[in-house]
Amino acid sequence: MFFSISLYLALAICVAGLTYKVWSWLTVSVDRRDRQYSPGQRAAAALAGLGRTVFSRKVGAMLRALLLDGLLQRRSLNHSVLAWVAHILLFVGFMGLVLLHALGTHITDSLFSNYYPTLDPWLWLRDALGVMVLVGVGLIIFRRLTVRGLRLTTRCRDRIAIILLAVIILSGFALQALKISSATSFDQMLEEYAGLSDPQNIKALRSVWAQDYGVVFAPGQTGADSELLEMGQELNQDSCVDCHSPAQHAFASYGLSVVLRPVALALDQAGGPDILYYIHFLACFLGLALLPFTKFLHLIIGPLLLAVNAVTDPPAMNPAARAALRALELDACTHCGTCTVHCSVAVTLGLIPNQEILPSERVASLAAKAHGRDGGRDHLVQMREGAYICTNCHRCTRLCPLGINLSDLWTAQKQDLAEEGLGAPLAEAARHAGEAALPSRSEKQVWVTTGGFQKGLKHSAQANTFYNCYNCRECTNACPLVFMSEWPNQELDLLPHQVMYCLKMGLKDEAMGSRMVWNCLTCYQCQESCPNMVQVTDVLYELRYLASQAARALEN
Amino acid sequence: MRFALFLGCKIPSFAPQYETSARVVLKKLGFEIAKMEFNCCGYPMRNDHFHLFILAAARNLALAEAKGLPMMTLCKCCLGTLKRAQNFLAQDPELLTMVKEKLALEGLEYRGSTEVRHLQSVLHQDVGLERLSDLVTHPFENLKVATMYGCHALRPSRITGFDNAYTPHVIEDLLQVVGAQSVPWAGRLKCCGAPLRERNEDLSLATIKMRMDEWAESGAEALNVDCPHTLLQIKWAQETLGAQSGEPARGVVLYPQLLGLALGLSASKLALEQNAPSPAFLTGRRAPAPGATKKTVSGGQ
Numbered sequence: 001m002f003f004s005i006s007l008y009l010a011l012a013i014c015v016a017g018l019t020y021k022v023w024s025w026l027t028v029s030v031d032r033r034d035r036q037y038s039p040g041q042r043a044a045a046a047l048a049g050l051g052r053t054v055f056s057r058k059v060g061a062m063l064r065a066l067l068l069d070g071l072l073q074r075r076s077l078n079h080s081v082l083a084w085v086a087h088i089l090l091f092v093g094f095m096g097l098v099l100l101h102a103l104g105t106h107i108t109d110s111l112f113s114n115y116y117p118t119l120d121p122w123l124w125l126r127d128a129l130g131v132m133v134l135v136g137v138g139l140i141i142f143r144r145l146t147v148r149g150l151r152l153t154t155r156c157r158d159r160i161a162i163i164l165l166a167v168i169i170l171s172g173f174a175l176q177a178l179k180i181s182s183a184t185s186f187d188q189m190l191e192e193y194a195g196l197s198d199p200q201n202i203k204a205l206r207s208v209w210a211q212d213y214g215v216v217f218a219p220g221q222t223g224a225d226s227e228l229l230e231m232g233q234e235l236n237q238d239s240c241v242d243c244h245s246p247a248q249h250a251f252a253s254y255g256l257s258v259v260l261r262p263v264a265l266a267l268d269q270a271g272g273p274d275i276l277y278y279i280h281f282l283a284c285f286l287g288l289a290l291l292p293f294t295k296f297l298h299l300i301i302g303p304l305l306l307a308v309n310a311v312t313d314p315p316a317m318n319p320a321a322r323a324a325l326r327a328l329e330l331d332a333c334t335h336c337g338t339c340t341v342h343c344s345v346a347v348t349l350g351l352i353p354n355q356e357i358l359p360s361e362r363v364a365s366l367a368a369k370a371h372g373r374d375g376g377r378d379h380l381v382q383m384r385e386g387a388y389i390c391t392n393c394h395r396c397t398r399l400c401p402l403g404i405n406l407s408d409l410w411t412a413q414k415q416d417l418a419e420e421g422l423g424a425p426l427a428e429a430a431r432h433a434g435e436a437a438l439p440s441r442s443e444k445q446v447w448v449t450t451g452g453f454q455k456g457l458k459h460s461a462q463a464n465t466f467y468n469c470y471n472c473r474e475c476t477n478a479c480p481l482v483f484m485s486e487w488p489n490q491e492l493d494l495l496p497h498q499v500m501y502c503l504k505m506g507l508k509d510e511a512m513g514s515r516m517v518w519n520c521l522t523c524y525q526c527q528e529s530c531p532n533m534v535q536v537t538d539v540l541y542e543l544r545y546l547a548s549q550a551a552r553a554l555e556n
Numbered sequence: 557m558r559f560a561l562f563l564g565c566k567i568p569s570f571a572p573q574y575e576t577s578a579r580v581v582l583k584k585l586g587f588e589i590a591k592m593e594f595n596c597c598g599y600p601m602r603n604d605h606f607h608l609f610i611l612a613a614a615r616n617l618a619l620a621e622a623k624g625l626p627m628m629t630l631c632k633c634c635l636g637t638l639k640r641a642q643n644f645l646a647q648d649p650e651l652l653t654m655v656k657e658k659l660a661l662e663g664l665e666y667r668g669s670t671e672v673r674h675l676q677s678v679l680h681q682d683v684g685l686e687r688l689s690d691l692v693t694h695p696f697e698n699l700k701v702a703t704m705y706g707c708h709a710l711r712p713s714r715i716t717g718f719d720n721a722y723t724p725h726v727i728e729d730l731l732q733v734v735g736a737q738s739v740p741w742a743g744r745l746k747c748c749g750a751p752l753r754e755r756n757e758d759l760s761l762a763t764i765k766m767r768m769d770e771w772a773e774s775g776a777e778a779l780n781v782d783c784p785h786t787l788l789q790i791k792w793a794q795e796t797l798g799a800q801s802g803e804p805a806r807g808v809v810l811y812p813q814l815l816g817l818a819l820g821l822s823a824s825k826l827a828l829e830q831n832a833p834s835p836a837f838l839t840g841r842r843a844p845a846p847g848a849t850k851k852t853v854s855g856g857q
Contacts, residue, residue: 148662344565344596347615348608350658389608391600393565426604426755480747481759484766519756521763523747524711528721537712541602548604 003281010285017292018300025327028370030409031416034323045320049312058311065310069403070303076401079338086139087401093132094165101126102284120245127176127252133169137162149341152349153360158335161295167283175276176253181216181264182273194239201235208232213247214257216264295334298402305332306403314408326412329404330367335360339396339406345389356386359396359406366413381555384422387414429544429551430518436550437513466539468532469500475526475536481519492516496526496536503539517543557682558588560625562616562672564634565596566784573827574630574784577812578675580825584816585683585691590625597629599637599708603755607654613641614655617672618664626671628678632783633750636708636716638672643715674709674718676782676811680726688733692818694842695735701809702741702776703727704767706783710745721745730811731780734818735843741774743767750785753792764789765797778809778835791832807835817842 026039037045053059068074073091077084100108100122108122109115115122141162144150179185186209196202207222207229209215223229248254260267291297305328314322339359340346348357355361356379365375365383374380387410396406417423475496476482485491493515494502502511511517517540526536559582567574582589598612617638620627629635645652645668652666659666679688705724713721724745728738738744749763768790771779781787790808808831816826823829823839 342593344594345601345612347595347612348601348605350661351607351611352605389601389605391565391596393596394569395565398569424754429604430755480763484762519752519759521707521747521749522751523707525707525747528711528713535712542606544603545606 006282006285010289013289014291017289021292021297021331024371025324025331028327028330029323030326030330030366030370030412032419033319033415034326034412037320037323041320042324045318046324049318049321050308053311061310062307065306065403066303069306069310069401073401075399075403076338079342079399080143082139082143083336083338086136086143089132089136089139090165093129093136096129097126097133100129116243118244120249123245124249124251127173127250130169130172131252133165134173137165137169147337147341149343149346149358150337153335153337153340153355153358155335155364157295164283164287164290164294168280168287171276171280171283173253173256175273175280176250177256177260178264178267178273178276180214180247180250180254180257181261182268183215183217183221183265184268185273186215186217189240189244193243194235196235196239201231204228204232205235205239206232208236212236214254214261216261216268218265298332298334301328301332302402305329309403309405314405322408325405326409327370329409330363330370332402332404333360333363333367334402335364336401338399338401342395342399344393344395345391348389352385352389354382354385356382357389358386359390362386362390362413363404363406363409366409369416380417380420380422383413384417384425387417388425425548425551426518426544428555429548432551432554433509433513433517433547434515435513436509465533465535466500466503468530468534469497469504470532471497471501472531473497474529474531475500475534478525478529480521480523480525481516492519496540499543500534500536500539512543512547516540517547520544557586558590558625559628559678560592560594560620560623561589562594562597562620562627562629562631562634562638564629564631564784565600566788567630571784571787571830573813573830574782574787574810576830577810577816577826578630580821581812581816581819582675584819584821585679587678590623592619592623592625594619597631597634597637598641599633602637607651609637610641610644610651611655611658613638614645614666615659615664617642617668617670618659618666620670621667622664626673629672629674630782631785632674632706632709633785635672635674635718636711639716640712642668642670642672674782676726676730677718679811679815680730685729685733688730688815692734692815693820694818696814696818696838696841697735697843699734699736699778699838699841700739700776701731701736701778701780701814702744702771702774703731703738703780704743704748704783704786705745706781706786707747709783727780727782727811731814734814736780736814738780739774739776741776742770743774748781748783748786748789750783750789753789760789761793761796764793768793777841778807778838780809780811780814782811787831794832806837807831807833809835809838814838 023039026042029035053062073084073087076087101117104115104117104122117123117126144154144158144162183206186206190196190202190205194205196205203221203223206215206217207224209232210217210222211224211229247257257264287294287296291299308325312325314325317325337360340361343357343359346358349355356365362383365379368375369383390410392407392410394407397404397408400406414424473495476488476498479496481492482488482495488495494511495516499511499514499516502508502514520537520540522537522541524537527534527538530536561575561578561582563575579589594616596612597616598609601612602609616627627638629638645655645666652668655666705719705727709716709718710724711721713719718724719726722745731738743766746767747763748767749760752760752763779790781790787808787810809828810831813826813828813831813835817823817828817838823836828834828836828838
């Protein structure tokens, strides 16, 4: 009764959660363009796209992706053999247990005529699958602890999934171990299957099970003389072996029961097997209920996403369908950390302690923001920093085991942040620098800063070479932008030699705010052609850097 | 010889044909490429995060150093950036200390001994023109090519060490080996506009348009480009400007693709079809009988 109630409750929560998720794919938006599509439009576009694909030649590509990337997990094999082994063990072990064990009476029983959970191969297979899951969980914990990117980003969500899996499997093993040694369980089986009433017979059978199967009985319930055992063996042959393989075949549980043997009787009398049974099935039902809200959701969304992304190209997609796809991708991310481990700018975390640089964290923040939890202005500024440190190399997209098109999400993220007034930092820095330079220009006043500035350009070793400038204009003559302009001074603002000369005069703001600095192509023609070793391009680089620093300071 | 191939951020996703063709050609020439994963070279961060640029570059150099391998780049901006960072670190002890500390956290050490070179330098100096011309079995006949050297490989020349910044000849030599002739044209040593694309799209586009116009006037049959950024600029200009972007001549080609064709490799192995525009005509421009006409090379210019 309690079992059924909790099962149906868990199922109800699961179904409600899934419904909520589907609804969110139709309503949640990453950027403003996605927001303009109603749930109806999104659903129609997604179904139409799906329908068109399924009835086209592309279905082959979808099936291929499902087989290679879904079942065989080719994508994770490509980047880490250990991660692949861990995931395959988990996948095969867990799915095997769900089908053979949890749904045993529905699935296995209907497929095989002689299904008894206590009979080989089911008996040992269950243990083998459980061990696979445990080893998989162990490898995952090992990777989380030893791989730097994973260690840094492990969140509550990851721990919950690992703990839930571990509790389900460990309670299963413990339950099985206690049942093996449990006299109560033996008595139940005796009553149900053997139908013996003669106390001597019962004692004989008990003696055999105590000796061969590892059941622990209260003192005096068993005997050791050979006649009794012989009788017991006969009874065992008649009543038991057809439906019960040797308990040793459940190798892991049996091993555990041997360890627990000294306390087995006490545990059995205290109702240990019952308690563990409750823990085990309640943990399973908790997993079922939480499925839509934990990373286990990828069991459902993953295949869908792999199939869809095998045949679609986001920029070419129907925008309404793409909006739904993006929302689905936000849910699909399991925070496995593959993207972060291989991120080509993760190195920058050494200097900027901002987790929003790491793709796995960016997806999480993107998802939170799409659900209305943006974490406040400071967090948005951090998100912007991460978004623009990203070099758009698409490595994350190529590696994501679920095929999430992260690059497309990053484009949407930038768009979304720009709508919040957080555009490209470099553009912002240019604007600030321009504004700072403005007063001196409009009022025709020039403030010569004296002192201190000599040390102003200190980051690149040769930046202070602007002092060497003797205004020969070789740099300006070499500049391709000057070459392209009809009226260089009007179109480009200060020219390279003027920027150098400004610096020489201490007019840092003037120099930094000039459009020349921000439009520099960095082709190094000016620097190469300087006869007096002024590192013109490097100086311009440095000015952009200083202006960016100042803009960042202003923001904080 | 063994190299750590540095692909950078752009090539794997946006110019995979560069990696494909470089790998088959290097394999054919007997080079061994170590399997390594690098991070960003630091180039995109240089404008607003000087220290990130240095750290990113230094980590790559330290990774290669740990394996005792020289680095070979394909992207010219990666080459320039790694070289520039090496130079900064050699001159600034404070910067070096910062980098060493940060890298030590993941067990890496930066000693500054990694040799960084571009594919074309390796072909020119290590394989040598003589050996290359011996290996060429399918030379082109009088193929007129306009080449772009790539700013960040060429300059600052004292730091990148690619070639003389005003009278470079490495690429001309390499072209001559495969039977191609480098035509004089205005854009040869100039900028493609890529560095400005994120800061000022219009100006960036105007820059590449100018190069494309100059190319159209050059009379060259193909444009030889060996930087993924320039490839992307050309593609972008064609998509954005369409017919206005000047007559796109007959195709863009990477040097390893030209060399591969001259070595007798097929167009599909060199992923020629992935270029935009694809220089499909090149396969027909090779000498008819394999090995019948061998070019003799006079060395530099």
